[in-house]
Amino acid sequence: MNKRLFSVLLVLMMAVIGVFGSQAQETVDITIRCKANVQGGEGWRCDNFSEIESQVEEELGIDLNLTLIQDDIGWEDYKTEFLLSTEAGDAPDIILSGHEDIGSWAPAGYIIPLDDKLGDYPEFDDVVSTLWESQKWDGQIWGVPQDAEARPIFYSKLLLSDLGWSDEEIESLPDRVASGDFTFDDMVATAQQAIEEGIIEEGFGYWHRGSNGFDWLMPYYAMGGEILGEDGKLVWDSEALLRVYEAVASWVETGITRSDMLGLSSSEVVYPAVSSAEEVLFFQGGSWNWANMAKNYVADRGGNDYLLENIGLILYPAMSAGTPVTVTHPLSYMISSDSENPDVAMALIAAVTTPEANNRHAIDSFHLGILNSQVESEAYQNDPVLSSAHYMLDYTRVAPNHPDWSAWTNAYWLGIQAAETGASTPQEALDQATAQLQNEVGDNITYK
Amino acid sequence: MEKKAPDSRRNILRANLTAYGFLAPAGILVIIFFLIPVLLIIYLSMTNLATTNFTTNVSQMEFVGLENYAILLRDQFAGKIFFNTVFYVLVTLAIFNVSLALIVSLLTMHIPRRAGFAFRAIWILPRITTATVYIMLWRRLAVEAPYGIINQFNTLLNQPTYNYLDARPWEFVIMANGFIGVSFGMIIFTSAIESIPKDLMNASLVDGSTIMQRIRFIIMPLLRWPLLFVVTYQTLSLLTSFEQILLLTNGGPGLYDTEVWSLTAYHRALSNYFGNAQWGYGSAFAVVLVIIGVVLAVIYMRVFRFNELVAEPKIEVL
Numbered sequence: 001m002n003k004r005l006f007s008v009l010l011v012l013m014m015a016v017i018g019v020f021g022s023q024a025q026e027t028v029d030i031t032i033r034c035k036a037n038v039q040g041g042e043g044w045r046c047d048n049f050s051e052i053e054s055q056v057e058e059e060l061g062i063d064l065n066l067t068l069i070q071d072d073i074g075w076e077d078y079k080t081e082f083l084l085s086t087e088a089g090d091a092p093d094i095i096l097s098g099h100e101d102i103g104s105w106a107p108a109g110y111i112i113p114l115d116d117k118l119g120d121y122p123e124f125d126d127v128v129s130t131l132w133e134s135q136k137w138d139g140q141i142w143g144v145p146q147d148a149e150a151r152p153i154f155y156s157k158l159l160l161s162d163l164g165w166s167d168e169e170i171e172s173l174p175d176r177v178a179s180g181d182f183t184f185d186d187m188v189a190t191a192q193q194a195i196e197e198g199i200i201e202e203g204f205g206y207w208h209r210g211s212n213g214f215d216w217l218m219p220y221y222a223m224g225g226e227i228l229g230e231d232g233k234l235v236w237d238s239e240a241l242l243r244v245y246e247a248v249a250s251w252v253e254t255g256i257t258r259s260d261m262l263g264l265s266s267s268e269v270v271y272p273a274v275s276s277a278e279e280v281l282f283f284q285g286g287s288w289n290w291a292n293m294a295k296n297y298v299a300d301r302g303g304n305d306y307l308l309e310n311i312g313l314i315l316y317p318a319m320s321a322g323t324p325v326t327v328t329h330p331l332s333y334m335i336s337s338d339s340e341n342p343d344v345a346m347a348l349i350a351a352v353t354t355p356e357a358n359n360r361h362a363i364d365s366f367h368l369g370i371l372n373s374q375v376e377s378e379a380y381q382n383d384p385v386l387s388s389a390h391y392m393l394d395y396t397r398v399a400p401n402h403p404d405w406s407a408w409t410n411a412y413w414l415g416i417q418a419a420e421t422g423a424s425t426p427q428e429a430l431d432q433a434t435a436q437l438q439n440e441v442g443d444n445i446t447y448k
Numbered sequence: 449m450e451k452k453a454p455d456s457r458r459n460i461l462r463a464n465l466t467a468y469g470f471l472a473p474a475g476i477l478v479i480i481f482f483l484i485p486v487l488l489i490i491y492l493s494m495t496n497l498a499t500t501n502f503t504t505n506v507s508q509m510e511f512v513g514l515e516n517y518a519i520l521l522r523d524q525f526a527g528k529i530f531f532n533t534v535f536y537v538l539v540t541l542a543i544f545n546v547s548l549a550l551i552v553s554l555l556t557m558h559i560p561r562r563a564g565f566a567f568r569a570i571w572i573l574p575r576i577t578t579a580t581v582y583i584m585l586w587r588r589l590a591v592e593a594p595y596g597i598i599n600q601f602n603t604l605l606n607q608p609t610y611n612y613l614d615a616r617p618w619e620f621v622i623m624a625n626g627f628i629g630v631s632f633g634m635i636i637f638t639s640a641i642e643s644i645p646k647d648l649m650n651a652s653l654v655d656g657s658t659i660m661q662r663i664r665f666i667i668m669p670l671l672r673w674p675l676l677f678v679v680t681y682q683t684l685s686l687l688t689s690f691e692q693i694l695l696l697t698n699g700g701p702g703l704y705d706t707e708v709w710s711l712t713a714y715h716r717a718l719s720n721y722f723g724n725a726q727w728g729y730g731s732a733f734a735v736v737l738v739i740i741g742v743v744l745a746v747i748y749m750r751v752f753r754f755n756e757l758v759a760e761p762k763i764e765v766l
Binding site: 075076077079080083087097098100101104105107108211212213259260262263264265268269272403405406407409410414417418421423424432435436439440 | 499500501502503504519522523524587591592595611613614615697698700701702703718719721722723724725729
């Protein structure tokens, strides 16, 4: 074989290896599970991965086979599904869930710590630093924030105007609440006045969440309650709790809140009534409710523009602790311990943790931004709702990631149900809630 | 005689084996779908299995003895939930699953055959409708003005409107479940009435009996067996059913106002908003339900004299 023929054959062989080698590129299967109200604009939680799929394929030199599973089933079923799929060894690689699940899933070994991987991606340096606190358990980071929100009080500008408030008074209300000049007691008095003057029906002065949820932490914090002690145990602050139970009982007694508020259907009653701005004066909701109402309840009246004209947002006004609050409940991308490709999963999460990707979600669903550069971006700043509500993150508190959190909040909610429905006096409600907690977790909690 | 004894024993053995052979398919099903799950649930109820230590490996579960039962007994709302369950089962069973089922089957047996068939078909609709769709219909009926159908009529008639699921939760829970239960009894009772020998009916007609007399003296005595079956089956069914209540009121409004035992077991073991399901504690609730079910079944059998119902006839039937 002469040298020329040998060289030609060598080149041909290399070409063949090159062609077939590239065709035999590794295919990586990744399953991502998201809970989202797609009609309410939350679909980007999973859809963002489709947008960056080819980019990650190029960066890692792999073929991705993404399976995105996204729906809006209840949180209970959603979490049970992950639990059972993990036990079956068939969990999704990436699960989007509430950060509080870290408190249960990390000690159970369902998800993996991410500390070692975060440093490989500069995208994570851009995440608002306070949000990382909500991703920790036992000194390690277990999730990446996907979104944040505020749980503001929606106030009807229309009804306040009917009550004789000037435009200046109406528009300055968010600032007056933030500074502590307009307190929760002032809000209650305003609602009572509106009922007395016949502007709203009795029971339509102040509406709140009708089920258990993070929103209920706001009155507890606003009454000076603390949840996590220095020893790592959860704290059951009886003094703050009693004040909360007295407050919720008084809302119904004074007629500003409906007696059937707990359990009232959001989609059938609450959202239609609140979004019209013609029936309910104050409503404590979540920022995402805004997008849902604009898209699904007042779309025929002008959607977002109608809401902007007739509804405003304020923090949860100051109660006895003296400062206004709000609560954020970041959802987090977590990586399953079942995942065979955690590094690829991490690369995908990094690729959607960008201002472009997260703005799609934030603007469509009215969730607050999670990245510093995102908040400063033109798209975010130009959105009138997001830019006007972002300051609320300065007042925000989060729930703890703790294995006993579920028992704590269920007992707290039991007391709220007892007090607000009038089934028990506030003191009895506190006693019942305390007994419930002691029966189930005993001394794992610090009782104050 | 001495030689015949082994043959006789062999025959008896063969006969017994044949009988057991015929019973085997049903027996295996009972073992797989009742006995083994019950044993598993009893074991689970003696562990502290929860989200934070969840495993399907039985040997890795932490045994806590009767601790879950102690917690259950100390639960301040267990009594309320228990009596809610008794109320719900008794009222639904008495009004709908037995009485209304019997009335519907009697009425539809005494009208033209085709019309009777059509009416019975309508009564079966709640049972064959998907639970979620069925409850959505009830919610749409009950929800407040201007969305609820009942309240739309109230408004038309200048009557006050209500949030019925808050004002009348038990009525709606019982009606929603009752209308499903009627169809079961109706089918059983109708077929039982159909199978009453025509001679008896004809004889009573010749004697000049009224409809009420025929019902009282011929039909009802012959329905004892189907009544036992319907009462027993429907009691156990109502004790364990919770999906309609879950979708309609989720145990509310207020403080466990319509919470029943099986719903609590579900809430504890399988459904928890904050994701910390208590499988062990929930199983303790489920075990109590199994015990109640078995005790009730035994009581029903005594009350209805089950042994007499299944006794061999005193005359040989050819």
